[in-house]
Amino acid sequence: MRDGTKTKERIKKAALRLFVEQGVAETSIREIAKAAKVSQGAMYNHYTSKDELAWDLFSTHFSEFGLELRRIAPANPDLPTKFRAMIRYVFERFDADWVLVSYVFLARHQFLGRITRRQGNPYSAFHNVIAEAMRRGEIPRQDVEVATSLVVGGIIQMIDTAILAKRYDYPLRRFRKQGLEALSEPVADACVHLLMA
Amino acid sequence: MRDGTKTKERIKKAALRLFVEQGVAETSIREIAKAAKVSQGAMYNHYTSKDELAWDLFSTHFSEFGLELRRIAPANPDLPTKFRAMIRYVFERFDADWVLVSYVFLARHQFLGRITRRQGNPYSAFHNVIAEAMRRGEIPRQDVEVATSLVVGGIIQMIDTAILAKRYDYPLRRFRKQGLEALSEPVADACVHLLMA
Amino acid sequence: MRDGTKTKERIKKAALRLFVEQGVAETSIREIAKAAKVSQGAMYNHYTSKDELAWDLFSTHFSEFGLELRRIAPANPDLPTKFRAMIRYVFERFDADWVLVSYVFLARHQFLGRITRRQGNPYSAFHNVIAEAMRRGEIPRQDVEVATSLVVGGIIQMIDTAILAKRYDYPLRRFRKQGLEALSEPVADACVHLLMA
Amino acid sequence: MRDGTKTKERIKKAALRLFVEQGVAETSIREIAKAAKVSQGAMYNHYTSKDELAWDLFSTHFSEFGLELRRIAPANPDLPTKFRAMIRYVFERFDADWVLVSYVFLARHQFLGRITRRQGNPYSAFHNVIAEAMRRGEIPRQDVEVATSLVVGGIIQMIDTAILAKRYDYPLRRFRKQGLEALSEPVADACVHLLMA
DNA sequence: TATGAATGAGGGTTCATTCAT
């Protein structure tokens, strides 16, 4: 209101940044309020607790990823194109707002216990795509969980490394220039290849 | 001493378990002391602060992994056997003491900024093995960082999934029976295959 | 607010009393809060730390004394009247609120290292008056520091003895009846006389 | 023992220094033990508590001063020579071991409540000398308490200023070269003069 | 006597949260 930006939006933005910079537990309501230029008390007009705020931020975007990935997959004919599109989406999202993606990524262990299996879960989106490819004979039969772990793990690790590169000054400086999205095709292809074993 | 177990050992054990169960920030010194059957004050005869305790637990085992992996690699002739031996080591360690491995895995983002790049760093152990295989022509030339990310990511994700299986009642229930170690060969092979692309 | 008295005022009052009764280090924030009928947490809405509270209490009144003494001196024509007015001010202040004066007096060693030399410093107020009297030939030339020490020392010791009389049941019971102020003239005259040597 | 210095002596020395440097409350048994190169536990073979140590250090030297001053006074014929000898003793002691004297001086408010009136109390040594001089008609009749306060105050303030000069870098730098003792005669004379009023 | 690990009360401070305005 003060500056045309909605209060709740400012809170989200500030919380996201601080959570990623310092960790959820290490960030106090005071800090968020201050960063969002809101009074401490006003925070509670928007979120009933710090936990609710952290969870809302996580679950919203976690599902968003899951849902979008589920939407993207059927729009592509085969495993290679599905993977490319799915991974490009994730990487583009990272390039556009790495703080948001980092949060979802880093906070996942804290919240995964609360996620219902079915709903927009990115992991299961990949799981389904792989299982279906196996059913269609696109890739050899193998343990789906292991296969999914390897694929998702590879993708996550790319993001992981990218986060480190953002936060410290780690290797993989390449996407400083190009963005992570530039890597989506080779990564997707590597994943497909991996499942051909 | 009280019961034949050294105090410091009891503290480590208790801290490790609580850190994994609840997170480092979410675990208080009081809780650790209680779980270790030590007074709060006694904690500080062994560690100068909670942070030092968390860091000691992390860095010790993190380097241990890195060092051991560096030791294992040269004892094997080619990439497939290297990978198998390295991954078997990690998975066996997980089966033997999943709490310890989970801690190192889960806390890594908190501490990675403090780790010196080269020393016993598991990531760089894989990095070196892959780079060397590339030099020797065992696998095609490609971006080493991307390659390492995919491989390490796959392995980590296996552990990640295994942790979730331990903590909640998630998929990949298979190694409930066999242990993660049973998967080391297929995972190693998939990793090799992936790099052949 | 709770009872019409401002919180910060209640904190100051309580802290002053406890600091004098027990010493700064020996007084806990908990005690002050309780005496001021405020929660522990609320203390920190008014002072960022216990040290800041102690320092604020000291420096405020220390400068106040210095400033007032500097104001009083020029309003009087010669050394005897200057001394009488200055000492009367100090003694009156003691009679009116001996706890406050005692605090400034007792805590001075703890804080003197932080005081800037010139500003409202009671010692230098006397220093200036004596130096000026020497310049004007009112008193013989002598070491100004020694002279000031003797004068200020005499005054302080009166207060010191008075504090002991308040706290224990020591000699100099006289001003139990009359107040310290009754002694300001004889003390001032003795000081003048002392400088005539 | 370890180095030929008796343990208890090392403890006293270390405690004295730390008490003056930091204050009694601000100095921990741990610190003293460390500075004295003694184990924490061993401290309690020599003193039953930190308070006993602080008190012992204070009362021993406080009485020592009082006793010595009482011994010095009668050895001199009149007030001027008495004052000179007494003040010289105090100032010499300061020059020889300013830490010790500072401790007695600074800690006096903390302990004065425990001192029995009669025994070796420096204040009362001066009190007696002045009262006697008054009886003998050496100085005019006046309030003995006030007179004593002014005299003792002047002396104490000299020491006070000297302590500040040692600890920070305050005025009265003169006795950096000569020692406080060089001032004993002028101070004594000023005191006599002051009582002549 | 000397040692230093162990104790647990208590220290200063921060926190999420409430509520009168």
Next chain:
DNA sequence: CATGAATGAACCCTCATTCAT
């Protein structure tokens, strides 16, 4: 909806002191 003082539980840590060796 917004404010920010107030709350009091909880946090990390330090302390004087004890005691088995």
